[in-house]
Amino acid sequence: MLSRPLRQTFALLAAAALTVTAAGCGSTDAVEASSAGDELEGATFVVGSKDFTENIMLGNIAVQLLKAHGAEVVDKVNLGGTVTNRKALMAGEIDLYWEYSGTGWIEHLKNTTPIQDPAEQFKATAGADLEKNGVRWIGPTPLNNTYALAIRTEKAQELGVKTVSDVAELARTKPEEVTICIETEFSTRDDGLPGLSKAYDMKIPKDRIALLDTGVVYTETDKGDTCNFGEVFTTDGRIAALGLTVLEDDKKFFPVYNAAVTIKDDLYKKHPALEKVLQPVIAKLDDATMQKLNARVDVDGEQPKKVSADWLEQNGFLGAAS
Missing domain, CATH: 3.40.190.120 (Osmoprotection protein (prox); domain 2)
Structure with a gap:
């Protein structure tokens, strides 16, 4: 086996430790939201996320974006795994979190055979979850985190x-x-x-x-x-x-995992402006973008909140500084 330079391994371990510290629920290193509009003025949302880098950053993107559009936000990013977030959503302990179409189809809706076409997989997942469980899916992103x-x-x-x-x-x-x-x-x-x-x-x-x-x-x-x-x-x-x-999944076992914001439909109907606020951001989140953002955290050791805020600002989603 060819050896790797020790400094690379140490850097990655340090970055992982920094990520855990920086992304923890209740962290005080909040990035101040800028003002992008008042579409969500008067609304309050509790935002959760799963406990791995990409979903933590997606959670931070939602927190910062909703704040920038006038909402009050309770930050419960890095809440736990898939089951923890889904249970919290269904129990009303959080209002929204980012989920993946393949996970919704297999885990939450208990199907055994994935749909290979991404658009059809998302349509089937979103439609069934709305009908059976009253959960609205806002998306999907182009990124497929399979x-x-x-x-x-x-x-x-x-x-x-x-x-x-x-x-x-x-x-x-x-x-x-x-x-x-x-x-x-x-x-x-x-x-x-x-x-x-x-x-x-x-x-x-x-x-x-x-x-x-x-x-x-x-x-x-x-x-x-x-x-x-x-x-x-x-x-x-x-x-x-x-x-x-x-390695190539040559039997195409793994489902397509396009990300989307999941929220109970009754809350979504109270705040239909969520669609307008979220969709432009969702459309920009493709595989290459997410790989770069993930690398800034996991390889370079940057803080997820800062990486998320930088990306939103660079793409003009935070508006003028408040």
């Missing part, structure tokens, strides 16, 4: 793996090489390892599966000591920074 398996590039070349089918074959012929680092949530989701293993007829013993925090999955996959393969998000800036190779 799951993938990655491996350090030199090891991929050594093992001759390019697709997930190659990994399944390797699990049969050289099982000792198929060690995998994943998050706890990925270990239980139907669109995670259980479903992936079934779709590819891939058997990985439990003692070859390491459950780690998101950032550690990337660094351990890069080092190759704990695992050769790691669960990654395709819009994560650490993939390029660490020189990882993403």
Whole structure:
């Protein structure tokens, strides 16, 4: 295995620590919102988010944008995982958070087969969630933050793996090489390892599966000591920074994960201006943009609130400074 400079690993670990500190719920390093309009004057929203970098930044984007348009905002960004945020939304403990179409379709709506066309997947998810659960989806973004398996590039070349089918074959012929680092949530989701293993007829013993925090999955996959393969998000800036190779999902198991703001429909109807405020921002959030923003946090060690505010300001979404 080719070694990586130690300074790269230390920088990534430091950045991960900084991210946790800076993004924590109740953090005092708030970015002052500028004034972009008064469409939401008098409205109050409690904004949540999941606990990984991209969703934390999306949460911060929502907080800053809603404030800039006159709303009062209670910041509960970095609330927890998918289940925590969805339960909080349904219970009225938060008013909105960013969710992904594939997650809505598989996890919340309990479907087993994803729809490969992104537009159709979003339409089906949004329509069913509105009808069954009264949840409105505002979106979608162009970005598709789907799951993938990655491996350090030199090891991929050594093992001759390019697709997930190659990994399944390797699990049969050289099982000792198929060690995998994943998050706890990925270990239980139907669109995670259980479903992936079934779709590819891939058997990985439990003692070859390491459950780690998101950032550690990337660094351990890069080092190759704990695992050769790691669960990654395709819009994560650490993939390029660490020189990882993403393996092709050749059976197209993973759903499309376009992001959108989810909010209870009765609240949405009270504040229809949300659509006007959010859609221009949503339209700008593509894969390349999100990879760069994620890298500024996870690779460069910047604070999520600052990165989000910088991007909103650079794109003219915050208006004149207040």
